[in-house]
Every structure is written in structure tokens, then in C-alpha cells.
Amino acid sequence: MEGSSATLGGRHALVTGAGRGIGAAIARMLAARGARVTLVGRTAAPIEGLAAAIGGTAVAADVTDEAALARAFARAEDVNGPVDILVNNAGAALSAPFRALDRSHWDAMLALNLTSVYTGCRLALPAMTERGWGRIVTVASTAGLKGYPYVAAYVAAKHGVIGLTRALALETARSGVTVNAVCPGYTDTDLVGGAVDRIAERTGRTRAAALADLTRTNPQGRLVRPEEVAETVAFLCGPGTDALTGQAIAVAGGEVG
Numbered sequence: 586m587e588g589s590s591a592t593l594g595g596r597h598a599l600v601t602g603a604g605r606g607i608g609a610a611i612a613r614m615l616a617a618r619g620a621r622v623t624l625v626g627r628t629a630a631p632i633e634g635l636a637a638a639i640g641g642t643a644v645a646a647d648v649t650d651e652a653a654l655a656r657a658f659a660r661a662e663d664v665n666g667p668v669d670i671l672v673n674n675a676g677a678a679l680s681a682p683f684r685a686l687d688r689s690h691w692d693a694m695l696a697l698n699l700t701s702v703y704t705g706c707r708l709a710l711p712a713m714t715e716r717g718w719g720r721i722v723t724v725a726s727t728a729g730l731k732g733y734p735y736v737a738a739y740v741a742a743k744h745g746v747i748g749l750t751r752a753l754a755l756e757t758a759r760s761g762v763t764v765n766a767v768c769p770g771y772t773d774t775d776l777v778g779g780a781v782d783r784i785a786e787r788t789g790r791t792r793a794a795a796l797a798d799l800t801r802t803n804p805q806g807r808l809v810r811p812e813e814v815a816e817t818v819a820f821l822c823g824p825g826t827d828a829l830t831g832q833a834i835a836v837a838g839g840e841v842g
Contacts, residue, residue, distance in 0.1 A: 592823045594619035597665040599658070601648050601705065602675030604631030606774035607724055610811035611672055613639055614819045620670065623661035625654075627675075648675045648701035658708045667716065670822050671709040673702040673723040673746075677776065678739040680783075686737055694738035699745045706753060710762065719762035720822040723750055724814065727770045730833060730841045743768075747833045754831030763830035767817050770837030771799045773808040805838035 598615045602608040603624035612635060616622045622641035626632040629645040636643035642664045646657035661668060676698045679690055702723050713719025728736065729743030747766050754764040771777050777799065784795035800807055814836050821829060835841045 591619035593670070593819070596620045596669040596822070597623070597661070597667060598670035598672065598822070599623040599625060599661050599668045599709075600672040600674055601625045601701070602724075604628060604635065606776055607769065607772060607811045607814050608672075608674040609635055610815040611674060611724075611818050612641060614812070614815035615670070615672075615822065616641055618819055618823065620822075621665040623657075623665055623668075625657050625661075625675075648705070649696040651704050654701070654704050655708060667712045668709050669713070669716075669718065670720045671705055671722070672818060673705050673721070675701060676724065676726075678728075678736050678780075680735045680780070682735055683737050691738045695742050695745075698739060698742035699749070702746050702749060706749070706764075710753075710757070713762045714757060714760040717761040719757075719760075721753070721762065721764045722818050722821050723766045724818070725750075725766040725768045725833060727768050727835055727837050727841050729766065730768055730835060750833065751831045758830065761827075763821070763826065765821050765830060766833045767814060767821070768833050768835045768837065768841075769809050769814045770803050770835070770840045771808050772814060773810055777808065803838040803840055807838065809836055809838065 598620040600608055600612045603612045604626035612622050612624050616639040624632040624636050624641050624643050625646050627647050632643040644657040644660050646653040648654050681690060723746050725746045726743045728740045729747040732740055750764050750766040757764060781792055781795045785792045817834060817836050
């Protein structure tokens with residue numbers, strides 16, 4: 586590969602939640618830039634299909650299971666060498682008014698959206714700092730930069746992810762490792778499509794009206810494309826970004842500053 590298509594040539598990138606949506610777009614983008622990509626997901630079939638298409642490696646694991654994620658890292662390193670780039674993308678949002686938000690809901694949201702990021706960073710950072718180069722990018726959300734109603738646990742977890750990002754960036758500032766977060770607004774994925782369907786079902790409105798509620802938050806009047814998020818992640822992992830660390834970059838059409 587030559588030119589911009591090989592800007593990540595020789596690097597091993599591990600992407601969690603890589604079976605669909607933003608994670609799949611990131612895996613494709615990093616592979617197109619020359620990286621050796623390990624796709625981690627809870628369900629084997631989607632990541633295996635995508636891995637075959639992009640020449641990557643699929644490892645099924647539940648990121649909320651610390652031992653399982655450690656095994657996934659070990660398998661990835663056996664096949665592709667040390668992890669140079671970690672993309673913490675796995676996540677989901679369960680909605681409920683706060684008065685109905687029970688402890689199991691709270692624990693599930695923090696385990697998936699925050700604690701799994703802690704675990705991934707703990708697994709990746711020692712070898713990155715020893716080698717003097719690494720990139721950690723966490724897919725957070727505009728929910729980490731502002732509040733949204735009915736997803737309090739998700740909002741809290743994403744705020745925590747951004748705090749963790751900023752703390753790790755300072756701790757690793759002289760190590761050659763950068764730590765950043767990307768914060769998409771509502772994005773055109775199956776996850777958001779499901780949210781639109783639930784809004785329509787609960788409110789009795791049409792799907793188009795429910796979708797309009799979400800796109801209204803974006804000053805551009807649209808959903809973000811997964812590829813736009815992937816481009817931002819790939820940029821942060823590429824050359825010339827050594828001074829970019831501790832950032833929470835919104836990809837949201839101007840929704841937040």
C-alpha cells in the first residue's frame with residue numbers, strides 16, 4: 586500500500602463492538618489505512634463476516650467480562666502482535682425515567698460503557714508505554730458533554746469515560762501514547778433506528794416524526810454517518826497527531842461546542 590491508504594501500515598488495531606454500526610465502520614476504515622485489525626464483539630457471526638471481508642481477525646468476547654476481554658487481547662496479540670491502537674467502541678443505551686432506573690440498569694450501563702473502557706485501557710497501556718507509542722480512542726457520545734433525559738445511567742457513564750480519558754492523557758503525556766475520546770451525536774445506526782422505533786411505539790407518533798425529534802438536536806438537521814465518526818478515529822490514530830491527547834471531539838454537526 587502507498588500514500589494515505591497505508592498511513593497505519595504495520596499497526597495492530599483492536600476495536601471493540603466491531604460487529605455493526607460505528608464499530609464496523611471504524612474497523613473498515615482502519616483496515617483501509619493499512620492496519621491489522623482485530624474485531625471484538627459479543628456475537629461471533631457479525632465480526633467473523635466483517636473480518637473475512639477486510640482481512641481482519643475476529644475474537645468473540647463480552648467486554649463486560651474482564652477475564653474474557655483479557656483472553657481476547659491475548660488471542661489478538663498471538664495473531665497480530667502487540668496492540669498499537671485500541672478503540673473502545675462497545676456500548677449501548679437503555680432508557681428509563683430516573684424514578685424507574687433500578688440498580689441492575691445502573692450497573693449494566695456502567696459495566697458496558699465505562700468499566701469495560703477501564704479494563705481495555707489496563708490491558709493495552711503497559712505494552713504501549715513500554716514501546717513508546719500507542720493510540721487509545723474511546724467512542725463516547727455527546728451524552729458525555731451534556732445531559733439527555735431518560736438515559737441518566739448512560740449519560741453518567743459517558744461523562745466518566747471523558748474524565749478517564751483526560752486523566753489517562755495526563756498520566757501518559759510523556760510516554761508516546763495519546764488518549765482521546767470521540768463524541769458522536771445521534772448516528773445512523775441500527776441502535777438509533779431501534780430507539781426511533783421505540784419512541785414511535787410509546788408515543789403513537791409516526792416513525793418519521795420520532796426521527797425528526799432526534800435529528801432536530803443536530804443543527805445540520807440530520808443523523809451523523811458512521812463513516813464520519815470512523816474518519817475522526819482514524820485521524821487521531823494517524824501521523825502528525827502526537828500533540829492531540831486528552832481531547833473529547835464532538836462529531837455532531839455543531840450540537841455541542
